[in-house]
């Protein structure tokens with residue numbers, strides 16, 4: 128055999144061995160019950176087809192800490208409470224020399240003095256988010272230094288060390304079929320294959336990054352500026368607990384209700400369990416804002432195939448409305464009613480650059496055209512030019528299938544068989560009718576704290592909100608003022624994640640560290656002395672005080688937060704960003 132033939136043979140055998148190992152590994156995963164992504168033919172991922180956790184775990188009757196919700200923030204906190212402790216890694220110094228110097232003195236990040244470490248941020252030449260809570264900004268910049276302005280140039284400054292003695296017994300209880308919170312759920316008919324707003328590196332949890340996951344699934348690194356699909360992120364989060372060994376703490380399909388105080392902690396009526404510390408990670412996206420009574424018969428319509436030629440009515444001006452438009456088959460006609468107030472309350476879609484977010488830019492463009500038409504203003508950009516610069520635009524014949532109505536009111540609804548005739552009133556006062564076969568009402572989502580009893584609800588939300596009965600309409604703004612003072616919103620009750628007002632995954636870490644620090648301190652897992660590579664350093668218990676967070680450098684206006692449903696920090700386009708996230712974020716102002 129020639130050398131060439133021998134080499135070829137070796138390569139073929141290696142490939143066969145590798146293939147066999149991959150196949151074998153996939154089967155091992157399935158047999159131990161790891162969630163595996165599988166796909167149904169029409170491409171709609173129901174997470175119920177994503178494999179299941181076959182292992183049956185029993186909930187303890189009593190545990191130190193219960194985390195309500197199983198979204199990204201709950202998973203990060205569980206990772207920490209499982210004894211994975213963050214430290215500043217001085218061998219990967221942060222590009223901010225002041226921050227670096229300060230952290231050299233106190234590398235234990237569980238004990239960070241937020242006020243001291245972030246004091247210079249406003250004056251710094253480096254860009255720091257001005258919208259998230261300072262503790263979240265701090266952890267974000269340490270985990271992904273200068274990720275917005277110099278992507279990929281700096282390594283993470285955070286090292287996670289496993290310290291068994293710091294483990295705190297806890298459970299993560301979520302009502303979705305898989306870990307992942309709102310990512311495991313899809314309450315609207317939007318496709319699972321739409322790209323996320325964040326780039327891949329902004330979606331990673333500690334210990335097993337999204338990049339690790341992508342590599343494991345695809346055998347290669349994700350491309351630059353990768354916006355994974357919702358399906359990919361759901362798959363990543365579903366498998367995360369197994370990959371970082373925290374699955375014993377994470378429970379799915381568990382709805383929590385009836386939480387009340389006891390003498391020494393809390394009792395959860397469902398599931399029947401007691402705990403000393405309660406962490407609310409229930410998010411702000413679990414429930415769609417319901418339509419008003421006149422529109423409710425429309426929400427109950429289910430179009431049969433025979434009437435699919437009749438338009439779908441979509442009401443909403445934000446990302447979810449756009450997601451539904453994008454997911455609607457190109458031939459299906461759409462009637463889109465949206466709020467249009469570009470100066471005072473622009474849609475968040477306005478901030479989407481056509482290169483980074485071509486699909487959202489296309490929808491915004493159509494909304495703008497419809498608004499101009501309503502005002503009798505002629506548009507100059509030709510469809511041909513648009514087709515060339517935005518391939519998404521070419522996928523649909525917008526002229527024939529999309530009818531947009533800005534600031535239009537539905538005056539009347541008449542049901543007829545499986546269809547409805549709606550009477551619309553435009554901003555000019557003109558009324559006209561349209562026939563529709565179904566409706567997607569997507570004007571926003573809210574969280575709920577109804578699972579707390581009246582007393583805790585009052586402690587957390589305050590007397591006024593309790594009286595007005597708003598525990599079912601929790602937005603990112605609801606608890607923001609409290610969060611700015613302390614993430615411990617009532618004695619031994621902590622809030623983390625989007626519930627605290629920072630909706631992006633990248634800004635969930637700080638709150639988790641705050642909660643973990645306080646819980647570990649109370650169960651005696653954090654001592655006054657911590658040994659680090661740099662020697663033994665003194666850590667004062669009060670470094671993270673009960674009021675560590677401050678107002679932030681600059682916060683959202685109340686209006687902005689409510690109107691964007693917590694999404695005002697989502698419209699980010701790194702490619703077009705000049706200096707910081709906030710230049711873009713500021714553009715993403717108000718929508719309705």
Ligand SMILES: Cc1cc2nc3c(=O)[nH]c(=O)nc-3n(C[C@H](O)[C@H](O)[C@H](O)COP(=O)(O)OP(=O)(O)OC[C@H]3O[C@@H](n4cnc5c(N)ncnc54)[C@H](O)[C@@H]3O)c2cc1C
Nearest residue numbers: 196198199200302308309324325383409410624625631632
């Ligand atoms: C459509 C959409 C797109 C988004 N895109 C991005 C993006 O690209 N990048 C990004 O960083 N963020 C994005 N977000 C923001 C989102 O808030 C975060 O990604 C993240 O999911 C927040 O995590 P969380 O831990 O706060 O809670 P969530 O993920 O909201 O999870 C909370 C979970 O708790 C459950 N729960 C509530 N009450 C109970 C109860 N009583 N019992 C049991 N379980 C309960 C809820 O059902 C929910 O599943 C997006 C949000 C939406 C809605």
